[in-house]
Amino acid sequence: MNFKLLTRRLSVSPQLGPQDIAAVAAAGFRAIVCNRPDGEGADQPDAAEIQAAAASAGLGFAYVPAVAGALTDANAADMRAALGALPGPVLAYCRSGARAEQLARMAGALDGAGDNFDILIIGGGSAGLATAASILRRRRNVRLAIVEPAEAHYYQPGWTMVGAGIFDSDFTRRDEAAVMPKGAHWIKASAEHFHPEDKQVTLSDGRRVGYGVLIVCPGIKLDWKAIPGVAEAVGHYGVTSNYRYDLAPYTNRLVKQFAGGRALFTQPVMPIKCAGAPQKAMYLSCHRWEKAGVLPRSDVQFHTAGAVLFGVPAYVPALMDYVERYGIHLNFGSKLVEIDGPGRTAIFEQGTGDGVKRVAERFDMIHVVPPQVAPDFIRTSPLAADSGFVEVDETTLRHPRYPNIFGLGDACSASNAKTAAAARKQAPVVAVNALAVLDGGAPVAGYDGYGSCPLTVEAGKIVLAEFGYGGKLLPSFPNWLIDGTRPSRLSWLLKDTILPPVYWHGMLKGREWMVKPQPIAAAEHA
Known part of the structure; x- marks a missing residue:
């Protein structure tokens, strides 16, 4: 059955036949309005036939005939009275449904219908x-x-x-x-x-x-308040995040001004949007410091609450090449739990064989990723x-x-x-x-399950991770054009x-x- 919902109480449809009434009732309608005059078309059932079928199905019925292209105020008044008397939801019909809709509009039945x-x-x-x-x-x-x-x-x-x-x-x-x-x-x-x-x-x-x-x-939801100190410190004291429009330029300024020291990059427990983004910020920063000659006097650390560098193993070797190239210190199972912005100190919880220990790391800059729920x-x-x-x-x-x-x-x-x-x-x-x-x-x-994560490992090269449910590789391009498991300029x-x-x-x-x-x-x- 083809009908158009106008409001929660009123829908319209093209011509109905007695054989359609059971489906009307099954769809949850409690009444029918016929807006098509009898005898308008040779193959058109009389309103009385529809009324009889409606009564058999336990539906209310009203006959409010109106001539297409010549709808009157009297027609609208009759429609208003019928809709007021019938139980809803109501299905009104004519030859195509357009006349019934227009008549409902004239009757005021669609006032506020923008909410349906x-x-x-x-x-x-x-x-x-x-x-x-x-x-x-x-x-x-x-x-x-x-x-x-x-x-x-x-x-x-x-x-x-x-x-x-x-x-x-x-x-x-x-x-x-x-x-x-x-x-x-x-x-x-x-x-x-x-x-x-x-x-x-x-x-x-x-x-x-x-x-x-x-x-x-x-x-x-990016839960900035889930980690004590982050909401207050971010945007100041060298604490930044590319996960906010207003903070990404601050990341650029910090990286540009960095003259060496300790730079921390964090990743919370999953799920997060774009799981590769915390690493992208790190690799691109390291590439700039490498070009500027700052990297040799920098201590770059990646603290992830997870147990692996990336969840799809096929892409890990290429990423590890850059971890080694940039001298990044990986810390798995290391969860950021507090930041002291003025003191430029980050507190991490790290699992050990004896339980969980708290580790304090001073920083010159830190890129944080808030927990997400x-x-x-x-x-x-x-x-x-x-x-x-x-x-x-x-x-x-x-x-x-x-x-x-x-x-x-x-x-x-x-x-x-x-x-x-x-x-x-x-x-x-x-x-x-x-x-x-x-x-x-x-x-x-x-x-x-397709998802894509273009892992920007340096300015000009990307490891194009494309995968579906279960980590199955789902590349968009043939391997001879783009091998997603290797850094590529075409991916950039x-x-x-x-x-x-x-x-x-x-x-x-x-x-x-x-x-x-x-x-x-x-x-x-x-």
């Missing part, structure tokens, strides 16, 4: 905008809204390059209005509570917004998995308990790497599946020159270059 959408997207970051654009390229007339409070949008993969003095910070920022897909309704608020049984979301301004399909992708309103919601992130099926990205809800990007529970490249691959999958569910069908597209060209316009003019515009959605079976066997 076919598809509602929570989050206007990379994942949300890309998904919205992919949906709207497939179906221009879908009623779609994006809930996003921020006025600015950022190309976050570029912040590593800002910290390295390669990109200007303004290059990574645009107004949210400038990147909002044409045809999407922008709701400038944040989500606070989910009501999946009612198909509604409560916003920060108190409104409840209804939806047919909900897509949740608000990103990840699911946003609070996701973690405490009925949508959350045990991890706190939006629970999803790893292939279809659909919620296992709420079939009209999808999640993607950094906020979803899938075990893929949390990168912009992953969101670029996920967005078309969710777009296709969301429209299929909106139409009453099942998901048809699958996601193979990709990061430096090609990927930014692909992001702004491809991904955010719904142009699915190299990420066309694949069938579920193909994704599962990728």
